[in-house]
Amino acid sequence: MGLTPTKSYDDLLADGIEALTAKGAGELDAYVSGLNELGVQSPRGARWTAAMLTDELLRLSAGEGVSARAPLHPVVGRPFTAASASSEDLLRGGLLDLWYLVASANDVTDRPIGLKRLGRNLVLWRDAAGAVRALEDYCPHRGAPLSLGRIIEGNVSCAYHGFEIDAAGTIVAVPATPDCPLVGQAAVRVYPVREIAGAIYVYFSDKLGITPPEPSLPEELTSPEWSSFLFTTEWKCNWQVALDNRVDPLHGSFLHSGTFTLGYGRQDSELKVEPAPHGFSTVRNNQRGVNIDWHEVEFRPGNILWVRTEIPYPASAGGGSFRINGHPTPIDDDTTFVWFYRSRKISGWRRDMWRFLYLNRLEARAQTVVEQDRVLLEAISLEARNREKLAQSDIAVGRMRRLLREEADRQIA
Numbered sequence: 001m002g003l004t005p006t007k008s009y010d011d012l013l014a015d016g017i018e019a020l021t022a023k024g025a026g027e028l029d030a031y032v033s034g035l036n037e038l039g040v041q042s043p044r045g046a047r048w049t050a051a052m053l054t055d056e057l058l059r060l061s062a063g064e065g066v067s068a069r070a071p072l073h074p075v076v077g078r079p080f081t082a083a084s085a086s087s088e089d090l091l092r093g094g095l096l097d098l099w100y101l102v103a104s105a106n107d108v109t110d111r112p113i114g115l116k117r118l119g120r121n122l123v124l125w126r127d128a129a130g131a132v133r134a135l136e137d138y139c140p141h142r143g144a145p146l147s148l149g150r151i152i153e154g155n156v157s158c159a160y161h162g163f164e165i166d167a168a169g170t171i172v173a174v175p176a177t178p179d180c181p182l183v184g185q186a187a188v189r190v191y192p193v194r195e196i197a198g199a200i201y202v203y204f205s206d207k208l209g210i211t212p213p214e215p216s217l218p219e220e221l222t223s224p225e226w227s228s229f230l231f232t233t234e235w236k237c238n239w240q241v242a243l244d245n246r247v248d249p250l251h252g253s254f255l256h257s258g259t260f261t262l263g264y265g266r267q268d269s270e271l272k273v274e275p276a277p278h279g280f281s282t283v284r285n286n287q288r289g290v291n292i293d294w295h296e297v298e299f300r301p302g303n304i305l306w307v308r309t310e311i312p313y314p315a316s317a318g319g320g321s322f323r324i325n326g327h328p329t330p331i332d333d334d335t336t337f338v339w340f341y342r343s344r345k346i347s348g349w350r351r352d353m354w355r356f357l358y359l360n361r362l363e364a365r366a367q368t369v370v371e372q373d374r375v376l377l378e379a380i381s382l383e384a385r386n387r388e389k390l391a392q393s394d395i396a397v398g399r400m401r402r403l404l405r406e407e408a409d410r411q412i413a
Contacts, residue, residue, distance in 0.1 A: 009041070010060065014360040016040040017353065022316040028053065028349055054349045061355035064106070064198065064229065087408035092382065094118040094239060094330035095407055096205050099215040099304045101329055101339050103200045104232055108132050112156050114147025118204050119332050122191060123147040127154035132195050133167040134202050140171065140187035197221045197341070198230050216303050218325050220343035227351050228325075228343040229358060235328075235374050238382040239336040240404075242328040245377055246307045247396040249282060252292035255372050260365040261311050265290035271395050279403070282396040289321060297400060301407050320344075338374075342366070 007015070013035075020034040028050050035048045042048050043056060084090035094100070094117075102117045103124065112125040114137045121137035123146040135156070137145045144160040151157070155166045155173075164173035169188035174180035192203040192212050203212040220226045235242060245251065250269060256262035269284040279297035287293055295309040309324040326340030342363075346354055354362075390398060 009043075010356075010360055012040055013056075013060075014357055017357065018317070021318045026318075031353075054352070057349055057352035057356055060359070061352040063355075063359045064104075084412065087405060087412050090408045090412060091240065091404060092238065092333050094204070095404065096411055097203075097207070097212075097302050099194070099201045099203050099212070101199045101232075101326065102202045102337065104230060105132075105195050105198050105200055108195075108200055110151050112147045112149055112151060114145055116331050117202065117337065118330050120204070121145065121147075122202065123156060124193070124200065125151055125156055127151075127167060129154070132193050132200055134191040134193040134200075135165065135167070135169055136189040136191070138188060139163055139165070140182075140185075141174075146188075197228065199339070213303050216298075216300050216306075218298070218306055218308060220308075220323055220325050220345075221341065225347065226343045226345050227355060228341040229355075229363070230339065230341050231363075231370075232337065232339040233370070233374075234331065235336045235338050236334060236378045237336055237380065238333060239328040239330040240401075241377050241380050241382055242336050242338055243307070243400065244397050245373055246309065246327065247282065247295060247297060247400045248394070249284060249292040249295060249396070250393045255376060256369050259369050259372075260317075260362075261313060262291055262369060264312075264314065265293070269393070271393055273395050273399055280396070280399055295396070297396075297403070299403050299407075301410070320346075338370075 016035050016038050017031065019038065020031055023034075025031050025034055032048045032050050032053055035042075035053070040048075042052055046052075084093065090096070096118075100117060102122070103113075103115060107113060108124050108126055110126050112123050114121065114123050116122070122134055123137040124132060124134050127133055135146065137147050139146050139149075139158040139160065141158060141161055141163045144158055146156045146158055146165065149157045149159040152164060155164045157164045162173075162175040163171060164175075165188055166172045167190070168186065169190040170184065170186045171182050172184075174182055189208075192210070194201045194215060196215060196217065201215055203210075205212070220228060249271065250267075252262040253265060253267040265287050269286050272283050272285055274281050274283065276296055276298070279299045281294065281296040284293045289310075289312050292309060292311065295307060298306040298308065305327045306325055307327050310321050311324060312321045313319055322342055322344040324340045324342055329337040329339065331337050342358070344351075344354055
């Protein structure tokens with residue numbers, strides 16, 4: 001007979017908090033007395049007090065989440081991206097003149113990393129001051145990936161022959177050839193880059209030397225009233241397939257039925273699309289706060305795209321809701337960098353309690369939903385659109401596609 005694994009302290013505390021929440025505990029004193037009645041041990045073995053619990057929740061709330069990073073792979077191969085010949089080509093690879101989240105901030109260190117986004121090879125690193133830099137991953141000498149090199153005094157040095165390139169894309173040293181006339185030449189494309197809310201954003205454009213507007217951010221990432229976790233991963237599908245899924249509320253009632261957050265509510269609804277200042281919102285006509293019943297698209301051409309979705313927590317978990325903010329970033333025609341922030345408007349010890357439970361178990365439960373999406377969407381080809389039979393439930397999908405098509409037509413013209 002196998003032995004039953006002993007639960008960790010964190011798990012026992014989370015079990016107690018969830019049990020008390022399901023029973024209706026709402027105030028700090030109720031959790032304190034309830035944990036004592038349940039016999040959940042405090043760190044020092046003494047009875048819980050309000051001060052002790054708030055201190056412990058604050059300690060346990062620190063962290064970014066175990067699934068906060070997608071694998072980053074060295075990039076080799078063709079460093080050039082041909083201009084799109086049609087709106088369809090542009091949409092397949094990703095719209096330009098937009099900020100895209102490309103990596104978690106923790107992935108970028110003082111060592112160069114290579115990654116591909118929108119079919120383009122990038123090298124990212126931190127300079128001597130810790131600022132993130134982004135260039136085309138291409139050494140102007142003989143085409144070796146700069147990401148295979150190293151950082152010298154804040155500049156990226158090619159592993160092949162030691163050419164050094166600064167953050168402005170200029171050749172600053174050619175060690176093998178003293179007094180080389182190439183020194184001082186701007187030779188590598190520079191990408192505008194920002195570090196925001198635990199992530200790295202890059203602006204993609206074919207306009208050389210462009211100074212883009214600062215990224216427009218949702219209140220969930222700018223207001224201290226909100227707390228967020230970043231999630232990233234990679235899926236083997238075109239980014240448009242993943243984006244369709246983000247603006248499709250009714251799939252939650254079918255694909256995700258039986259899950260922790262989306263196993264409730266009706267499966268039949270009529271969707272209503274309502275105009276918003278920079279896009280549109282979508283609501284169900286017969287329920288709100290039960291399943292995926294509301295989302296909003298904010299599309300600012302020349303700046304950024306956001307899709308905001310409201311996800312409810314069941315009554316047994318205390319009710320309320322959290323939001324998902326983000327949109328998929330194309331890697332290439334067949335691969336997508338999927339990312340989003342999970343955010344909740346909550347404060348004080350309740351914020352710390354939510355963050356602790358998220359790190360301990362809520363993220364793992366949410367991963368069940370993400371994995372269901374991944375398996376299904378990786379089985380859908382972009383070419384399936386040629387044989388689609390869309391229904392009223394796809395009204396937001398149609399609106400999203402139309403916005404993207406209009407912008408693609410404008411960029412190609």
